[in-house]
Amino acid sequence: MGGADHLTSVRMEALENNAFEEDISHPKNEYHPYFIAIPWDDRTRNSKIYVVVLMTAIFVVTMGLVINNLIMHYRGFDSLISKSEYSKVDCNLVKVDTYRFVARLHSVTTKELICVGAVLSSSSVLANELCIRSGSVRLYLGSATDPFCKKGFPVDAIDVIPHEGIVTKALVVLTTYGDLSKCSKPIKLVYASIEAKLQAYVIGRPYRGGRSLSVQLATVITNPDEISIDWHDHFKKKNIICVKDLENCPIRAGDLLVQNERLYGLASTSAYDRAKTKFACFANIKRVYYQIKMLHTRTF
Known part of the structure; x- marks a missing residue:
């Protein structure tokens, strides 16, 4: 019986050590390579905030670029009209x-x-x-x-x-x-x-x-x-x-x-x-x- 108890004790210690090593090698906050693909319900509160901030930033930058392009386009268009009208005037x-x-x-x-x-x-x-x-x-x-x-x-x-x-x-x-x-x-x-x-x-x-x-x-x-x-x-x-x-x-x-x-x-x-x-x-x-x-x- 003594030998059986010793063997059981060794096995239990080995399992505990393996569990400890697993916890170290796979921490809970590990960076996931598919961060964007994680389902919304599986995300933490901080993760959800990061996603919202990221999407907002992308939207603001995109809209800024669109508005800037529109402004530059119409400024150039008005300039062309002005030059065109002026070029039609031919006074002696x-x-x-x-x-x-x-x-x-x-x-x-x-x-x-x-x-x-x-x-x-x-x-x-x-x-x-x-x-x-x-x-x-x-x-x-x-x-x-x-x-x-x-x-x-x-x-x-x-x-x-x-x-x-x-x-x-x-x-x-x-x-x-x-x-x-x-x-x-x-x-x-x-x-x-x-x-x-x-x-x-x-x-x-x-x-x-x-x-x-x-x-x-x-x-x-x-x-x-x-x-x-x-x-x-x-x-x-x-x-x-x-x-x-x-x-x-x-x-x-x-x-x-x-x-x-x-x-x-x-x-x-x-x-x-x-x-x-x-x-x-x-x-x-x-x-x-x-x-x-x-x-x-x-x-x-």
Whole structure:
């Protein structure tokens, strides 16, 4: 019996030693090679937290990359559109003193070029009423480098002339106490209709910058059926002059319609979209010829 008990004791000790070695070689927190594949219910609380954090981080990074790519895509797209639109603009530019009868109206506040006007005399300029709606303006004429001219002239008085051929329903005569004759030359006004058979041209504010003027040729429209704009029915046909065959150069409110060095019209609106229409309309100066003449004693 003693020998049997000793053998049983040895065997029990061996089993205990083997169990101890097994516990050391296979700890409970051992890294599992298939960590992600472990069933959710078999995971510990910390393991579940790690999985949630990992999945959240992956989602945030992925969404960040997607949003960044979208932003870069649309920025590039907008840039391409801007460059495309700019490339379509093709204005023939001339120096500001090429046409001495053109006045440049600059904002007193921002110094930016608002629009152009026509010099009527040594003290007055005709412009679209829309040009002064954004605030006070200062008149610049002739050379942009001449010490006397480049300082400009203040507007000391404004006379409003109603005109049904313009969206704002008025033109304005801007008067200054300064002498414009040193920097400009008045344009001729005639009480006559524009010659449809002769080429006319539009002088206006450039697409960019303020040290040049845009010039483009135009053909006078004689057939009313060619004019199909929303606000056309509100005007009498004799109050406006419309032209076609324009170049890829924007027409702005107040741009001058000239023929044979004579003023026949001022652009009635800047809402001219060449993508939809192939023409532009001007307030017919003939309709307000006598009103302008009454403001000045000069013979036109």
